[in-house]
Structures are given as C-alpha cells and as structure tokens.
Amino acid sequence: MTLISSVDRQDAGTVKSALTSPLILLALVCAVLAVLLTLKLTLPIGAFYWDLFIYFDAANRIWNGQLPGVDFFTPVGPLGYWLFALFVKLFPDGQPLLIAQWSLMAVTAPLLALVLADVDRRSRLISLALLVPFLVFQILPINVETYYSFPGVDGFGIYNRQMCLLLYVLTAGLVFARGRATVLITIAGSMLALFLVKITGFAGGALICAFAFAAGRVSLRTAIGALLGFLAVLALLELTTAVVSAYVGDIAALVALNEGSILPRFLQAASIHFMAFAPLAILTAALGLIGLPDILHATTTLARSRRVAALVALLDRDVFWLGMVTFAALFVETQNTGGLAFIFVWPVLLRILVRAGGAPTWRLALILGLVAASALPTFVQVIHRGARALVGQIAYVDLDAPRLGTLAAVSQRPELIRRAAVMLDTYQRFPEAFDHLADEEQLPSFTLYNEPDFHLTWLMGVEEAVKAIEALEAARGVRFETIMNLNFVNPFPWLLDRQAPRGIAIGADPFRAVPDPDQAVLRSVKQTDLLLYPLCPVTVANRLLRDLYAPGLAGHSRIRLSPCWDAYVRDDLLARQ
Structure with missing residues (x-):
C-alpha cells in the first residue's frame, strides 16, 4: 500500500x-x-x-x-x-x-x-x-539565491x-x-x-x-x-x-x-x-x-x-x-x-x-x-x-522616467530612489574619484551590480542619454540609424526605434562573454552612426569594451553628449549642418 x-x-x-x-x-x-x-x-x-x-x-x-x-x-x-x-x-x-x-x-x-x-x-x-x-x-520572477536584503x-x-x-x-x-x-x-x-x-x-x-x-x-x-x-x-x-x-x-x-x-x-x-x-x-x-x-x-x-x-x-x-x-x-x-x-x-x-x-x-x-x-x-x-x-511594494514609489517606457516599470523605497538621484549627481560632480577607482580596477561599491540603487541610477542615466541624443539630432539635423552602447546593455535602439550594429555581443561582459572582435565586427563598428560611452560611473568593464572595439572607432569623433555620456559620432554625420 x-x-x-x-x-x-x-x-x-x-x-x-x-x-x-x-x-x-x-x-x-x-x-x-x-x-x-x-x-x-x-x-x-x-x-x-x-x-x-x-x-x-x-x-x-x-x-x-x-x-x-x-x-x-x-x-x-x-x-x-x-x-x-x-x-x-x-x-x-x-x-x-x-x-x-x-x-x-x-x-x-x-x-x-x-x-x-x-x-x-x-x-x-x-x-x-x-x-x-x-x-x-513559473509565476514568480524569483531566484532561490538572495543577493540583496530589501524586497x-x-x-x-x-x-x-x-x-x-x-x-x-x-x-x-x-x-x-x-x-x-x-x-x-x-x-x-x-x-x-x-x-x-x-x-x-x-x-x-x-x-x-x-x-x-x-x-x-x-x-x-x-x-x-x-x-x-x-x-x-x-x-x-x-x-x-x-x-x-x-x-x-x-x-x-x-x-x-x-x-x-x-x-x-x-x-x-x-x-x-x-x-x-x-x-x-x-x-x-x-x-x-x-x-x-x-x-x-x-x-x-x-x-x-x-x-x-x-x-x-x-x-x-x-x-x-x-x-x-x-x-x-x-x-x-x-x-x-x-x-x-x-x-x-x-x-x-x-x-x-x-x-x-x-x-x-x-x-x-x-x-x-x-x-x-x-x-x-x-x-x-x-x-x-x-x-x-x-507586500513591500505597498510602501514603494514608482520610478519617474516616462521616456523609458516599460523599462521604467519598476518601484523601490523612496530613500533608495533619492539615493540613486544623489549618486547620479555625485558621478557628474566628482568624476576624478571614480576615474581613480577605475584606475585601481575597483568599482564604486564592491557589490555595485547587486544594489538596486545602482540600477535606478543607470536607468536615470539612460533617460538622460535618450533626451541628449534627440537634442543632438535636432541641433545637427541628422538621424542616427545605428546606435551602440559601450556598456553591458544597449537599450537605445529599442527606446529610439533604431537599429543595433550587426555582429556585436549582447550582454557585453568583457571578462567572460565578449569574444575578441574579428574584422567583420570591427567593420560593423566603423559603420555605426553613434557609439555611447557611459561616465556615471566610469568602470573597468566599460573601459575594456572601449579598448576592445577601439580599432572600429576610427572615423568617429568623441564629443560630450551630456554630463553622464560621451559619444563617438561618425565624422561624416558631424560634418552635416
């Protein structure tokens, strides 16, 4: 029995x-x-x-x-x-x-x-x-492991x-x-x-x-x-x-x-x-x-x-x-x-x-x-x-970033959202400190990518970049059809209804998930209209990505797009008035 x-x-x-x-x-x-x-x-x-x-x-x-x-x-x-x-x-x-x-x-x-x-x-x-x-x-988007204490x-x-x-x-x-x-x-x-x-x-x-x-x-x-x-x-x-x-x-x-x-x-x-x-x-x-x-x-x-x-x-x-x-x-x-x-x-x-x-x-x-x-x-x-x-979300507030669409369909404790905004301002006002940390191959926090406030800061920075790209296009009378981000994630083609260059790795972790670019990849980078380089904060990973694709940056000029972003723009597009 x-x-x-x-x-x-x-x-x-x-x-x-x-x-x-x-x-x-x-x-x-x-x-x-x-x-x-x-x-x-x-x-x-x-x-x-x-x-x-x-x-x-x-x-x-x-x-x-x-x-x-x-x-x-x-x-x-x-x-x-x-x-x-x-x-x-x-x-x-x-x-x-x-x-x-x-x-x-x-x-x-x-x-x-x-x-x-x-x-x-x-x-x-x-x-x-x-x-x-x-x-x-299947229903709950939850892992067994816990990497952060807040819900x-x-x-x-x-x-x-x-x-x-x-x-x-x-x-x-x-x-x-x-x-x-x-x-x-x-x-x-x-x-x-x-x-x-x-x-x-x-x-x-x-x-x-x-x-x-x-x-x-x-x-x-x-x-x-x-x-x-x-x-x-x-x-x-x-x-x-x-x-x-x-x-x-x-x-x-x-x-x-x-x-x-x-x-x-x-x-x-x-x-x-x-x-x-x-x-x-x-x-x-x-x-x-x-x-x-x-x-x-x-x-x-x-x-x-x-x-x-x-x-x-x-x-x-x-x-x-x-x-x-x-x-x-x-x-x-x-x-x-x-x-x-x-x-x-x-x-x-x-x-x-x-x-x-x-x-x-x-x-x-x-x-x-x-x-x-x-x-x-x-x-x-x-x-x-x-x-x-x-239950914890009852006391949370939504992120106010309307230009991001559903990417910003998140909430968090008010104090963490405020901290994210303060950190964004800190990255902009004191870049030398974070350059020094990157020189020492250190992140601003040892568990930076674990922390929800970092991801809130990153989303705020992405919205800043979207607005800056649109302003640059309006000022120059151009449209950047292909956009690449020298960062782990590239949401900009989705947000701006553009295209990402072919051949480029997604989920770009240069330490374990980005192979050395071949000539076809570097050609694709050279043909890309706009490449973004994040500054809030500067990190070792972003520097490695920039160095990895550096041969493809020939024919691009580096400009300051916004306080948190530099941009590599194709020279022929910059020449247009």
Missing part, C-alpha cells in the same frame, strides 16, 4: 470536480497571466536587474531582421529571446520581467498539460502535486530559471507519464527547448534521459522517435536560418573564454545550494542503505544473467533515480549564477513519497523528514521572497 493509496481510492470513488482538474487550473492560470500582461504594472527593482534589458536589445534586433547567433553574439540560446520578442509585441504595456518570465509558458504549459493529462487518469492528487510547485516557480524581484538568471522549469517538465514526464506518445513528445519538446535555451540544461536533461532509458522508463522505439523529432526540428532551423551552427559556434567561443577546472565548480555549487543538496545527499544515502540487500541481490542477478531486464530491475529504484537527478541538478548549477536550483528533483521526491506506504514507522518518518527537508526550504524561500516583494 502506498502512502497516498487511500486518497487515490477516495479519488476513484467520487466524481472528479472540474474545479480541481489540473488542466483546467493550468488553463485558468494562463488566462489570468495573459490579462495581467495587458496592464501597466510595476515591480520592485532588485539585484542585477539590468540583465533583463538584454532581452530588449535582442528583441529589437530580432524585429529588425537579425538572427541570434548569426547576426549577433549571444551568451545563451535563441529561444528565450524569440519568446520575449513575440510577447513584447503582443503585450507592449506588459511589465518586461513578467513577459520574460511568463513567455516560457508557451512551451512549458502544453508539455506539462500532456503529462498532467496522462497522470490524472490514475491520480488527481499526484497530478496536482506536480502542477502546484510548477506554477509557483525585490530578480531580473537576472532568467534563462537559468527557464532551464530549470523545462527540466522540471522533462523529469515529471519521465517519472510519471506512461503513454508512449506523451513520453516521446515530452522528451523531444523539452530537450529541443533546453538546447535552444541553454546548453547546460540540455546536458543535464540528456543525463536524465539516458538514465531513464537505461532504467526501462523509455523504450528504444520511443527514444529513437524523440531523437528523430529533435534532430528534424534542428535540421529545419539550420537549413532555414543557420541559427544552430551559429549557436554552437557561440558556445565554443564562450567555453574558450571561461576555461577552468570543473571540480571547484561542483564544490561551489554544493556549498551555495547546501540547503537542498545536503538533505538530498542524506536521503540518497539512506535509501541506499535501506535497499542495500535488494540492490546487492539485483546486482548479482545482473552479473549472472547479463540481461536487459536484470539491468532495468537494478536501476529503476528510487535511490538511483534520486542520485542521478540530484547529480544532474548539481551539474547544471556549476554553470549558473541565479536560478531555481534543484526544483526539478521534486517529481522524483514525489515518486518516493508515493512508494513509501507500507514501510515501518521509523522508515516512513525518516523518508518523510528528509523529503520535506529536501523540497520545502526551496519552495518556501521562493514564496517568501515573492510575498515580501509584493
């Missing part, structure tokens, strides 16, 4: 209410989220928030005919950018972080619906137990959250779905999306799929069908757009930029996520010890018979499922900073709970305690931080 068998019997003996149907609940949630994206909402700005604006740069490029990887260098796959570009067109007034977060449901909701429909035929309770955590993690949302790690949500759907399908078509579509769809979101997630998903095949949960016919479907879509993309080969090339370039030993990253990931990893490791060890006699017997049987059925009998056990998925989750976290670490272990934990009935009291208590310790802290952490952000 399983732990929830009595509930299942009651479930089978009553008419299932439509109100508790997981498919109806999922559809209702999607409808509500779509309505919310039509409203002009604000969210409390949080740490590393400017990562979100990479998506505006990508969307502008996409709508101007550029392809991710082909026409501009990307740190991750194209799917997240394509979804954002589509949804920001459909919901132009939507809060951009919510668009980035919820647009993934165009992929995850249909795939999860297939899994839920399959599971619901046998157990309404299990299907709901899969749906509810997914909705919490706020997380505009960074978006593609890491997307990757973990896709892995959640994949794992749920592999663990609980029984229909061959459901399993095939779930594998093909999830793995395709993982490949096109972030290669690390694809590698983690491949580990889980390989184990599921070895454990007999995926038949050879289903595996071949999923692989052929996956390859067919990639081949079609490559033939029509060349995106796949370009993406693989970008991955190779990033690997070259970020070489290093993998062992320290495993140790770091285990340390950062100790809250989840430690109880998962203990639970895995406990299940191994409890089932050791059976495991030894199955191992002996496999050694004697060497049959596939004996291998399946050995591997299809809770301890090996948990160990493999936990390892895959840890591997995924070796390449991430921010996200929803370990959430896709939940379907395996749910399987353990389902199969725990009939165990002795002490064993049941041990399993329940360790499952709770493994799952609840992450679940509660995300809900807690989301609730704090929602």
Whole structure:
C-alpha cells in the first residue's frame, strides 16, 4: 500500500470536480497571466536587474531582421529571446520581467498539460502535486539565491530559471507519464527547448534521459522517435536560418573564454545550494542503505544473467533515480549564477513519497523528514521572497522616467530612489574619484551590480542619454540609424526605434562573454552612426569594451553628449549642418 493509496481510492470513488482538474487550473492560470500582461504594472527593482534589458536589445534586433547567433553574439540560446520578442509585441504595456518570465509558458504549459493529462487518469492528487510547485516557480520572477536584503524581484538568471522549469517538465514526464506518445513528445519538446535555451540544461536533461532509458522508463522505439523529432526540428532551423551552427559556434567561443577546472565548480555549487543538496545527499544515502540487500541481490542477478531486464530491475529504484537527478541538478548549477536550483528533483521526491506506504514507522518518518527537508526550504524561500516583494511594494514609489517606457516599470523605497538621484549627481560632480577607482580596477561599491540603487541610477542615466541624443539630432539635423552602447546593455535602439550594429555581443561582459572582435565586427563598428560611452560611473568593464572595439572607432569623433555620456559620432554625420 502506498502512502497516498487511500486518497487515490477516495479519488476513484467520487466524481472528479472540474474545479480541481489540473488542466483546467493550468488553463485558468494562463488566462489570468495573459490579462495581467495587458496592464501597466510595476515591480520592485532588485539585484542585477539590468540583465533583463538584454532581452530588449535582442528583441529589437530580432524585429529588425537579425538572427541570434548569426547576426549577433549571444551568451545563451535563441529561444528565450524569440519568446520575449513575440510577447513584447503582443503585450507592449506588459511589465518586461513578467513577459520574460511568463513567455516560457508557451512551451512549458502544453508539455506539462500532456503529462498532467496522462497522470490524472490514475491520480488527481499526484497530478496536482506536480502542477502546484510548477506554477509557483513559473509565476514568480524569483531566484532561490538572495543577493540583496530589501524586497525585490530578480531580473537576472532568467534563462537559468527557464532551464530549470523545462527540466522540471522533462523529469515529471519521465517519472510519471506512461503513454508512449506523451513520453516521446515530452522528451523531444523539452530537450529541443533546453538546447535552444541553454546548453547546460540540455546536458543535464540528456543525463536524465539516458538514465531513464537505461532504467526501462523509455523504450528504444520511443527514444529513437524523440531523437528523430529533435534532430528534424534542428535540421529545419539550420537549413532555414543557420541559427544552430551559429549557436554552437557561440558556445565554443564562450567555453574558450571561461576555461577552468570543473571540480571547484561542483564544490561551489554544493556549498551555495547546501540547503537542498545536503538533505538530498542524506536521503540518497539512506535509501541506499535501506535497499542495500535488494540492490546487492539485483546486482548479482545482473552479473549472472547479463540481461536487459536484470539491468532495468537494478536501476529503476528510487535511490538511483534520486542520485542521478540530484547529480544532474548539481551539474547544471556549476554553470549558473541565479536560478531555481534543484526544483526539478521534486517529481522524483514525489515518486518516493508515493512508494513509501507500507514501510515501518521509523522508515516512513525518516523518508518523510528528509523529503520535506529536501523540497520545502526551496519552495518556501521562493514564496517568501515573492510575498515580501509584493507586500513591500505597498510602501514603494514608482520610478519617474516616462521616456523609458516599460523599462521604467519598476518601484523601490523612496530613500533608495533619492539615493540613486544623489549618486547620479555625485558621478557628474566628482568624476576624478571614480576615474581613480577605475584606475585601481575597483568599482564604486564592491557589490555595485547587486544594489538596486545602482540600477535606478543607470536607468536615470539612460533617460538622460535618450533626451541628449534627440537634442543632438535636432541641433545637427541628422538621424542616427545605428546606435551602440559601450556598456553591458544597449537599450537605445529599442527606446529610439533604431537599429543595433550587426555582429556585436549582447550582454557585453568583457571578462567572460565578449569574444575578441574579428574584422567583420570591427567593420560593423566603423559603420555605426553613434557609439555611447557611459561616465556615471566610469568602470573597468566599460573601459575594456572601449579598448576592445577601439580599432572600429576610427572615423568617429568623441564629443560630450551630456554630463553622464560621451559619444563617438561618425565624422561624416558631424560634418552635416
């Protein structure tokens, strides 16, 4: 008898209410989220928030005919950018972080619906137990990690959250779905999306799929069908757009930029996520010890018979499922900073709970305690931080920057907004101090990019630049058709309805995400009408970007655009009167 068998019997003996149907609940949630994206909402700005604006740069490029990887260098796959570009067109007034977060449901909701429909035929309770955590993690733009003490949302790690949500759907399908078509579509769809979101997630998903095949949960016919479907879509993309080969090339370039030993990253990931990893490791060890006699017997049987059925009998056990998925989750976290670490272990934990009935009291208590310790802290952490952000916003004020459109759909404590304005003035009045810090390879604050007031200052500076560009164009009688920003993010083409130069990396971190420019890139820089160089504050990263693209600045003249911005303007445009 399983732990929830009595509930299942009651479930089978009553008419299932439509109100508790997981498919109806999922559809209702999607409808509500779509309505919310039509409203002009604000969210409390949080740490590393400017990562979100990479998506505006990508969307502008996409709508101007550029392809991710082909026409501009990307740190991750194209799917997240394509979804954002589509949804920001459909919901132009939507809060951009919510668009980035919820647009993934165009992929995850249909795939999860297939899994839920399959599971619901046998157990309404299990299907709901899969749906509810997914909705919490999918709806809230919150990471597991906390980088700032004040309540706020997380505009960074978006593609890491997307990757973990896709892995959640994949794992749920592999663990609980029984229909061959459901399993095939779930594998093909999830793995395709993982490949096109972030290669690390694809590698983690491949580990889980390989184990599921070895454990007999995926038949050879289903595996071949999923692989052929996956390859067919990639081949079609490559033939029509060349995106796949370009993406693989970008991955190779990033690997070259970020070489290093993998062992320290495993140790770091285990340390950062100790809250989840430690109880998962203990639970895995406990299940191994409890089932050791059976495991030894199955191992002996496999050694004697060497049959596939004996291998399946050995591997299809809770301890090996948990160990493999936990390892895959840890591997995924070796390449991430921010996200929803370990959430896709939940379907395996749910399987353990389902199969725990009939165990002795002490064993049941041990399993329940360790499952709770493994799952609840992450679940509660995300809900807690989301609730704090929602409630804390009551006392916040909105950023007043009308020229920025939805980029300024943020709020924060009044004292932080005032501090941002004071810091902007300080950068302008005392530039020598910040030049000195940059000379010493120091930021104005050691955790500058964590701090919401920096991102507020940056947004205020962007609005200043937009107004200054428009004033310069009016004074000179010119129009800058291509605009580049020697900074991490380039929102100006989106804000001014212009174009970004082709070949330039988005999310321009010169330390780990900008390859050395080749001649084609430098040619593109030379042809750019206007390049912006931020001064509020001067940073080592911005200096490195300027030096990296310096050969392409020939034929441009540097002028003071505003107190916070210098500009490199093409000489032939400056000559016009």
